[in-house]
Amino acid sequence: MTDATDAAVETAPGRTPKNRAARAVQIAIAAIGASILAVTVAYGAVFWPRTPVDGPAGDVPIGWAPWAANLRSSPADVTFAQMNAAMREKDRDKFLAQATGQAAEQLALWWDNSMAMGWNVAAIAPTDFDLDENGNAEVILGAQYVFAAHPERGSGDRDAGLQLIQGFTYTVTFEPGSDRGRSFDQYEQTDEPEAATILSVVPTYEPNPWDEGPIHVAMRDHVVLIGMSDEADLVERNAAVAEQSAVIALDAIRALGGEPTQDGFVSAITDDPERFSRWQYGQGTPWDMDVAGYARPALRPNLPERFIDLQIATGTDTSGTLVVMGPLSADSRESTFVHEFAHALHNTAAPGSFVAPPAAVMEGFARYVQWESGVADRGYLRQEVKDAVAADGTGAFSDELLRSQDAGIAYDAAGSYYAYAASTGTSVWRLAIDAVIGGGFGVDSDDVVVSEWQAWVAAQG
Numbered sequence: 001m002t003d004a005t006d007a008a009v010e011t012a013p014g015r016t017p018k019n020r021a022a023r024a025v026q027i028a029i030a031a032i033g034a035s036i037l038a039v040t041v042a043y044g045a046v047f048w049p050r051t052p053v054d055g056p057a058g059d060v061p062i063g064w065a066p067w068a069a070n071l072r073s074s075p076a077d078v079t080f081a082q083m084n085a086a087m088r089e090k091d092r093d094k095f096l097a098q099a100t101g102q103a104a105e106q107l108a109l110w111w112d113n114s115m116a117m118g119w120n121v122a123a124i125a126p127t128d129f130d131l132d133e134n135g136n137a138e139v140i141l142g143a144q145y146v147f148a149a150h151p152e153r154g155s156g157d158r159d160a161g162l163q164l165i166q167g168f169t170y171t172v173t174f175e176p177g178s179d180r181g182r183s184f185d186q187y188e189q190t191d192e193p194e195a196a197t198i199l200s201v202v203p204t205y206e207p208n209p210w211d212e213g214p215i216h217v218a219m220r221d222h223v224v225l226i227g228m229s230d231e232a233d234l235v236e237r238n239a240a241v242a243e244q245s246a247v248i249a250l251d252a253i254r255a256l257g258g259e260p261t262q263d264g265f266v267s268a269i270t271d272d273p274e275r276f277s278r279w280q281y282g283q284g285t286p287w288d289m290d291v292a293g294y295a296r297p298a299l300r301p302n303l304p305e306r307f308i309d310l311q312i313a314t315g316t317d318t319s320g321t322l323v324v325m326g327p328l329s330a331d332s333r334e335s336t337f338v339h340e341f342a343h344a345l346h347n348t349a350a351p352g353s354f355v356a357p358p359a360a361v362m363e364g365f366a367r368y369v370q371w372e373s374g375v376a377d378r379g380y381l382r383q384e385v386k387d388a389v390a391a392d393g394t395g396a397f398s399d400e401l402l403r404s405q406d407a408g409i410a411y412d413a414a415g416s417y418y419a420y421a422a423s424t425g426t427s428v429w430r431l432a433i434d435a436v437i438g439g440g441f442g443v444d445s446d447d448v449v450v451s452e453w454q455a456w457v458a459a460q461g
Helices: 035-047 077-091 092-096 103-118 184-188 229-257 275-282 333-349 360-371 383-397 407-423 430-439 452-459
Strands: 118-126 134-147 166-174 198-203 215-219 221-228 265-269 292-298 319-326
Touching: 035 198, 077 092, 077 118, 077 134, 077 166, 092 103, 103 118, 103 134, 103 198, 103 221, 118 292, 134 292, 166 319, 184 319, 215 229, 229 265, 229 333, 229 360, 265 333, 292 333, 319 333, 319 407, 333 360, 333 430, 360 383, 360 407, 360 430, 360 452, 383 452, 407 452
Parallel strands: 166 292, 221 265, 265 319
Antiparallel strands: 118 134, 134 166, 166 198, 215 221, 292 319
């Protein structure tokens, strides 16, 4: 099997997992005791009217965001405020001064690798209101890397005019006694506490390449391809096909009626199977299928915070995509790159949030883009795919089958759903977007009647 989307998620050892719906493509808002406040938080996080203002940062109106720290709420809040200020100023020493020992080394690695990739704005922010009993906080740490999407103001996109960072989750451990409880009486506090020192920073789920050591970077017009420094030759050898594939994917989306708000991609590559598995699954259980590449949606800060640059988009939507190629893509680099880049463009146009659609929505679309761009044969012409569609209908591309040893059949069956829709004059691009927003394909909808799709597949040849 040559394709996959986001990795399965497991929690870091010793940390209680948070309750998130479809964690693979989104991160949910933390629960709050009072139900009316929970509704307010959800509304504020997702629909916050954040028009960019002049200056690096500004206050979040307390009337709208009573959970937001006033920069003096706790030692941990002071630490986050200083780290965000350092990132605005591109001051490495100030950024690293908030940590010690292993944490300082890990943050230095993140900073140096991010600078090598090229970044504009960046942020670190907690995903929850309080530290746990061990002094741990889960945070979103990320930067707006090169080729990030930039929806233009006036486009109607709710991220229009804002900066989208590509964030990932890390578990931060503070020195003992660094309480970060949020209570309303703290807003009147006038004496700023000393910043808490960070003792440890580790990926909460899966590590990314920049977490494991110095990286090698190859920059092209539409892609930045990275790999570990010991695989620099591999990166350079594949930069041209990555660039070519990026252009193919962008052109394919435009041909389908899409208007991409990004003009390139961030991608990593390795020929080390253990390294690739670690990046995709962390300490989780690998899927049954053979995976050649995956596309992992990135995250943005969950909630508005006073210490986050006002121009950085917040909320529970995803925020860009990291594409990773593994050793099993060696014989199909172009096709796999195009498939994963199609995922990235799909994610940008319809960022996942609270409800993740069935995997077929994403995998079927990426497969269809491969066919339309001419980098893969139309798999629904295979007899085993025809048989699966005839026998099982939409069950032929269930989430379970899309992660099984026979995933290739399920991928082609899902792609055939889009191919049939196109044959009826339906906009495949609009179908792909609507299926994410609606949480799945509509059964016997105006776009696709299942029995007619099955008959169409059977007749192809």
